[in-house]
Amino acid sequence: MDLFLQLLANGLVIGTFYALSALGLTLVFGLMRVVNFAHGELYVVGGLLGWALTDLVGLNFFLTLAVVIFSLAVGGYLIDRLLMSRVRGQGEEPTILLTIGLSIFLTNTALLIVGTAPQKVVSPFANKPLFLGPVVITQSRLVLVAISAAVILAAHLLIQRTTLGRSMRATFQDSMAAQLSGIRTSNVYGFTFALGAALAGAAGMLLSSIYVTQATIGDVVSLKAFVVVILGGMGSFAGAIVGGLILGISEAFWGGYMSTGYVDAIGFGLVIAMLLVRPYGLFGKQAERA
Amino acid sequence: MVFERNCLLAVLVAALVAPLLFGNQYALHIGVLIMFSVMLATSFNLIVGYVGEFPLGHTAFLGVGAYTVALLSTRLALPFHVAVLAAPFVAALFGLVIGAITLRLRGPFFVIVTLCFAEVLRLIANNWIDLTNGPMGISGIEKPAWAIAGGPLQQKMAYYYVGVLLAAVSLFVSYRFVYSNIGRAAVAVRENRFVAQSIGVSPFYLGLVTFVLAAGIAGLAGGFYANYVSFVGPEVFGFSFMISMIIMVLAGGKGTLIGPVIGAIIVVLLEEYLRDLKELRFSIFGLMVMAVVLFLPRGIMGFITRRHETYDRGAPGDA
Numbered sequence: 318m319d320l321f322l323q324l325l326a327n328g329l330v331i332g333t334f335y336a337l338s339a340l341g342l343t344l345v346f347g348l349m350r351v352v353n354f355a356h357g358e359l360y361v362v363g364g365l366l367g368w369a370l371t372d373l374v375g376l377n378f379f380l381t382l383a384v385v386i387f388s389l390a391v392g393g394y395l396i397d398r399l400l401m402s403r404v405r406g407q408g409e410e411p412t413i414l415l416t417i418g419l420s421i422f423l424t425n426t427a428l429l430i431v432g433t434a435p436q437k438v439v440s441p442f443a444n445k446p447l448f449l450g451p452v453v454i455t456q457s458r459l460v461l462v463a464i465s466a467a468v469i470l471a472a473h474l475l476i477q478r479t480t481l482g483r484s485m486r487a488t489f490q491d492s493m494a495a496q497l498s499g500i501r502t503s504n505v506y507g508f509t510f511a512l513g514a515a516l517a518g519a520a521g522m523l524l525s526s527i528y529v530t531q532a533t534i535g536d537v538v539s540l541k542a543f544v545v546v547i548l549g550g551m552g553s554f555a556g557a558i559v560g561g562l563i564l565g566i567s568e569a570f571w572g573g574y575m576s577t578g579y580v581d582a583i584g585f586g587l588v589i590a591m592l593l594v595r596p597y598g599l600f601g602k603q604a605e606r607a
Numbered sequence: 608m609v610f611e612r613n614c615l616l617a618v619l620v621a622a623l624v625a626p627l628l629f630g631n632q633y634a635l636h637i638g639v640l641i642m643f644s645v646m647l648a649t650s651f652n653l654i655v656g657y658v659g660e661f662p663l664g665h666t667a668f669l670g671v672g673a674y675t676v677a678l679l680s681t682r683l684a685l686p687f688h689v690a691v692l693a694a695p696f697v698a699a700l701f702g703l704v705i706g707a708i709t710l711r712l713r714g715p716f717f718v719i720v721t722l723c724f725a726e727v728l729r730l731i732a733n734n735w736i737d738l739t740n741g742p743m744g745i746s747g748i749e750k751p752a753w754a755i756a757g758g759p760l761q762q763k764m765a766y767y768y769v770g771v772l773l774a775a776v777s778l779f780v781s782y783r784f785v786y787s788n789i790g791r792a793a794v795a796v797r798e799n800r801f802v803a804q805s806i807g808v809s810p811f812y813l814g815l816v817t818f819v820l821a822a823g824i825a826g827l828a829g830g831f832y833a834n835y836v837s838f839v840g841p842e843v844f845g846f847s848f849m850i851s852m853i854i855m856v857l858a859g860g861k862g863t864l865i866g867p868v869i870g871a872i873i874v875v876l877l878e879e880y881l882r883d884l885k886e887l888r889f890s891i892f893g894l895m896v897m898a899v900v901l902f903l904p905r906g907i908m909g910f911i912t913r914r915h916e917t918y919d920r921g922a923p924g925d926a
Binding site for chain 2: 346352354400403404409410411413414415417418419420421422423424425426428429536540543544547551578579581582585586588589592593
């Protein structure tokens with residue numbers, strides 16, 4: 318029973334982290350209908366930037382987080398203006414190819430600059446274990462779970478409650494109507510991608526204070542984020558959270574009770590099963606199917 | 608069609624006489640890699656160019672073919688031709704199963720799920736140590752008698768001509784396929800799914816047939832490669848082969864048979880030329896993918912055929 322509770326706690330913690338790391342992906346898909354295959358690479362850029370600023374420059378953790386969010390947002394805006402805007406309205410394929418090209422470029426450029434060595438963001442939170450009954454959890458993880466929840470909530474409020482969020486939703490419902498009512502839609506596309514990139518970077522920076530970041534893990538992060546988003550349903554915030562928790566908990570239990578070798582295959586198995594049964598995920602709104 | 612056939616025949620003749628001009632070991636090694644890449648690119652192009660979906664996990668079939676040859680020749684001691692001929696069939700079987708599941712999906716979902724399958728296979732290759740020897744891979748794949756006869760130059764020459772033969776067979780089958788009724792129906796589905804459905808074409812069935820054929824060709828390429836380098840590890844499922852395939856097909860021109868061949872030649876030569884640059888090479892490739900999508904969406908062949916067509920149309924007026 319103690320093992321069960323411990324595994325459940327581990328699963329919930331990791332699941333929250335999965336939800337955080339998938340947030341940017343689900344946001345960009347839900348609003349823009351763009352699947353960002355460079356999502357994991359943006360996460361890695363966030364993590365590596367965080368490492369460089371906290372470890373090499375010695376900047377404060379939260380200041381670094383702000384810098385990372387700002388730079389990734391600017392980067393995301395530029396990616397949209399320079400690349401994505403040119404193929405807007407040409408269907409899915411060019412955007413998929415563009416983001417795959419971008420991911421190849423980012424991974425290898427990161428490799429070129431920092432090499433393959435695993436890096437870690439300097440964390441201000443103690444790595445001290447806390448004992449909650451039979452369950453052990455480190456303080457830093459608990460703090461990060463709280464921060465993750467705050468980030469998810471902030472992103473949700475930004476989209477649901479602010480003027481920018483409203484104009485985003487208006488643009489993606491009907492861009493012509495949005496334009497007619499005075500919304501600069503080209504900017505809105507840019508800001509949405511910027512928000513997605515900033516969330517990916519923030520997730521990378523935050524999670525690199527617990528796990529290590531390497532230039533090459535981008536595709537693994539992308540894949541896990543895809544798994545989370547497919548399980549929950551593309552484009553839904555609640556779906557990302559539920560998908561993240563499902564993945565985290567099933568990986569924790571599989572690793573604890575079965576074998577550790579195939580832990581990474583669990584998510585893919587779940588996705589394949591999910592797409593056969595409910596192709597638009599648990600919380601997907603779309604019902605069309607090929 | 609005729610233009611494409613003539614181009615393909617010209618390339619075949621060029622491939623057959625090339626060793627007379629560049630008869631050294633290094634050039635022949637590049638030649639073998641080109642033949643391997645031509646097979647891979649042709650296979651990838653069948654799905655990208657004719658089904659119109661993007662299988663990001665296409666290395667699954669390359670890996671299955673490579674492991675088939677590795678296992679058959681090391682465990683069962685089967686000769687080269689049996690193992691290499693078995694590879695496309697095993698890969699096609701995987702293609703049938705994976706295609707039957709993934710072709711129900713479209714767009715990004717198809718991309719992701721094919722990638723999931725490749726990842727699962729990579730994890731199996733990594734973890735099922737009894738069968739695959741895990742990350743250590745399988746080495747010492749036995750080479751056939753013709754490949755160990757004579758000096759190093761003759762050995763390379765033999766592999767080169769076997770490569771030319773296999774690539775030619777792959778392209779011939781693809782050519783017959785693309786210009787058969789099934790191939791034309793596949794193009795109809797790619798161009799307009801609903802119109803095609805309305806005249807009685809089943810997109811799922813067509814996609815599956817194409818998928819199985821493409822998987823078979825990728826398996827053949829993998830089998831040939833495994834025997835040539837005499838080693839197979841889990842990295843055959845990895846992303847670097849995928850990157851090469853993407854560039855070859857996109858730069859060459861998807862949806863044409865000659866395009867990926869030209870793409871394969873360019874990419875292999877470019878990879879050799881940029882070998883000293885290591886990671887920068889792949890950075891450049893990433894930029895190339897983006898540049899092709901933005902500026903040359905139909906690839907080099909799209910550019911050439913457009914020139915060709917305008918020339919043809921212009922000719923009567925000039926006369």
